[in-house]
Amino acid sequence: MRISEHPILDLKRSSPVKFTFDGTEISAFDNETIAVALHAAGIRTLSHSVNKHRPRGLYCAIGNCSSCVMIVDGEANVKTCITLVQDGMVVESQKGKGNLQ
Amino acid sequence: MINIDLLVVGAGPAGLSAAIKAGNAGASVLVLERSHQLGGQLVKQTHMFFGSEKQYATHRGFEISDILLAELDKMENVTIQPHATVLAAYDDGIWTAEIEGQYQKIKPSAVVVATGASEKSLLFPGNDLPGIYGAGAVQTLMNQYGVKPANRVVMLGAGNIGLIVSYQLMQAGVEVIAVVEGSPTIGGYLVHASKLRRMGVPIFTSHTIKNAKGANTNGLESVTLWKLDENWQGISGSEFTYHVDALCIAVGLSPLSELLWQIGCKMTFSAPMGGYIPYRDKYMRTSQKGIYIAGDVGGVEEASSAMVSGQLAGISAAEYLGFEMPNMAAMKQDCLNQLASLRQGPKGAHIRAGIRQAEVSFE
Ligand SMILES: Cc1cc2nc3c(=O)[nH]c(=O)nc-3n(C[C@H](O)[C@H](O)[C@H](O)COP(=O)(O)OP(=O)(O)OC[C@H]3O[C@@H](n4cnc5c(N)ncnc54)[C@H](O)[C@@H]3O)c2cc1C
Ligand code: FES
Numbered sequence: 001m002r003i004s005e006h007p008i009l010d011l012k013r014s015s016p017v018k019f020t021f022d023g024t025e026i027s028a029f030d031n032e033t034i035a036v037a038l039h040a041a042g043i044r045t046l047s048h049s050v051n052k053h054r055p056r057g058l059y060c061a062i063g064n065c066s067s068c069v070m071i072v073d074g075e076a077n078v079k080t081c082i083t084l085v086q087d088g089m090v091v092e093s094q095k096g097k098g099n100l101q
Numbered sequence: 102m103i104n105i106d107l108l109v110v111g112a113g114p115a116g117l118s119a120a121i122k123a124g125n126a127g128a129s130v131l132v133l134e135r136s137h138q139l140g141g142q143l144v145k146q147t148h149m150f151f152g153s154e155k156q157y158a159t160h161r162g163f164e165i166s167d168i169l170l171a172e173l174d175k176m177e178n179v180t181i182q183p184h185a186t187v188l189a190a191y192d193d194g195i196w197t198a199e200i201e202g203q204y205q206k207i208k209p210s211a212v213v214v215a216t217g218a219s220e221k222s223l224l225f226p227g228n229d230l231p232g233i234y235g236a237g238a239v240q241t242l243m244n245q246y247g248v249k250p251a252n253r254v255v256m257l258g259a260g261n262i263g264l265i266v267s268y269q270l271m272q273a274g275v276e277v278i279a280v281v282e283g284s285p286t287i288g289g290y291l292v293h294a295s296k297l298r299r300m301g302v303p304i305f306t307s308h309t310i311k312n313a314k315g316a317n318t319n320g321l322e323s324v325t326l327w328k329l330d331e332n333w334q335g336i337s338g339s340e341f342t343y344h345v346d347a348l349c350i351a352v353g354l355s356p357l358s359e360l361l362w363q364i365g366c367k368m369t370f371s372a373p374m375g376g377y378i379p380y381r382d383k384y385m386r387t388s389q390k391g392i393y394i395a396g397d398v399g400g401v402e403e404a405s406s407a408m409v410s411g412q413l414a415g416i417s418a419a420e421y422l423g424f425e426m427p428n429m430a431a432m433k434q435d436c437l438n439q440l441a442s443l444r445q446g447p448k449g450a451h452i453r454a455g456i457r458q459a460e461v462s463f464e
Pocket of ligand 2: 057058059060061062063064065066067068069079080081082
């Protein structure tokens with residue numbers, strides 16, 4: 001959920017964009033990362049552990065822990081917490097270690 | 102191949118301060134930052150900083166980063182590049198980076214590593230459920246992007262970060278159910294703790310988490326806490342459970358020192374400084390000639406000392422590169438004095454111990 005009023009911050013939203021997550025269309029703003037946009041839409045399971053397929057979400061949000069990797073426009077292992085959304089982007093859940101193609 | 106006098110890795114307060122000083126001395130400087138946003142941890146700090154006026158105390162964190170960036174904006178010999186992750190350093194002095202999706206080689210004559218630190222996790226059943234965040238991650242969600250991270254949260258850790266982020270969560274409209282601290286005393290400043298207590302948030306000392314539970318799709322649904330005895334063992338029968346959709350972990354940070362290991366800097370383990378830290382001389386040089394450190398990567402402290410150690414590293418690197426400024430010796434001494442004053446008093450004792458362990462002379 002996006003915060004509309006904050007006692008300190010002046011929250012500026014930039015241009016609206018749309019992308020898909022596992023086929024579902026999601027609305028976002030182009031200064032948001034993929035992980036942030038998914039959170040705002042109530043989706044917080046981002047990746048799955050390689051062996052036991054346990055759901056994983058955002059942990060560090062600054063590109064350190066790899067808990068947020070997904071397939072973005074066909075590329076596997078993209079850290080979605082430091083990758084900005086773009087209009088028309090195709091984001092998919094990743095199972096396993098990912099392929100290089 | 103990019104040829105440059107000084108490469109700065111990381112655009113947090115430490116890296117930016119180093120770039121300002123080396124740039125002032127006349128060096129050509131390239132700052133690489135993996136995020137799309139410059140300023141490091143500062144951009145998500147909405148509270149007034151402690152410290153002295155020299156380190157911009159009384160400003161909010163994100164305002165400090167704007168001040169540093171405005172100063173750099175005027176310098177033609179300094180380039181700051183976001184979307185740029187430094188990947189590796191090779192024996193022939195060549196560094197590699199992914200800059201806006203392109204693989205690039207860089208040949209710097211000196212380097213300041215200012216990569217900061219990463220949040221630690223904690224071992225307990227269910228600790229990988231979605232909805233369990235590092236405290237910095239919820240700050241990023243709410244303060245940087247204006248997204249509410251959850252509705253009901255338990256905070257683990259009553260150091261300054263745990264206390265400040267709890268307060269910021271309430272400002273964002275999140276209900277903070279409790280703050281839980283393993284040690285018998287609150288680690289952070291009492292002003293922060295009192296503020297929370299006045300707002301009705303209980304702080305449980307000598308308590309920790311026993312386990313976290315949740316469904317496969319939605320992640321975290323509840324946490325069970327319990328009391329610790331004098332040996333930090335959970336006391337059975339003391340358990341209680343909260344239904345929450347988030348748990349924040351604020352149990353400290355660990356220096357991001359991978360690049361330093363890779364180039365062969367000599368390292369030492371310091372628990373009070375958060376993990377492995379590089380040996381360094383007084384002026385921030387590591388055991389490798391021409392390689393300097395600044396900020397939390399040298400041992401976890403705070404933004405004020407990160408800025409001063411950054412300035413010191415920038416001056417030292419410029420001096421090593423042969424650039425001169427009229428009052429270099431006095432500037433270095435001023436940095437040393439500021440660092441000593443920031444680290445004084447009982448709250449700085451662990452930092453002084455860490456520095457004593459890691460500070461050496463390479464001559
Ligand atoms: C909740 C909270 C509250 C705080 N409150 C205060 C306070 O009141 N007062 C105070 O003085 N301090 C405070 N601090 C601490 C302060 O924010 C940090 O100590 C300070 O930001 C450290 O600066 P730094 O430049 O060393 O690292 P960082 O700010 O972490 O910056 C490091 C940068 O390097 C980048 N990076 C890392 N690896 C690479 C790579 N391989 N390639 C390219 N870039 C890379 C990172 O993306 C990051 O931007 C607080 C911290 C937190 C989390
Ligand atoms: S959440 Fe840690 S790398 Fe993205």
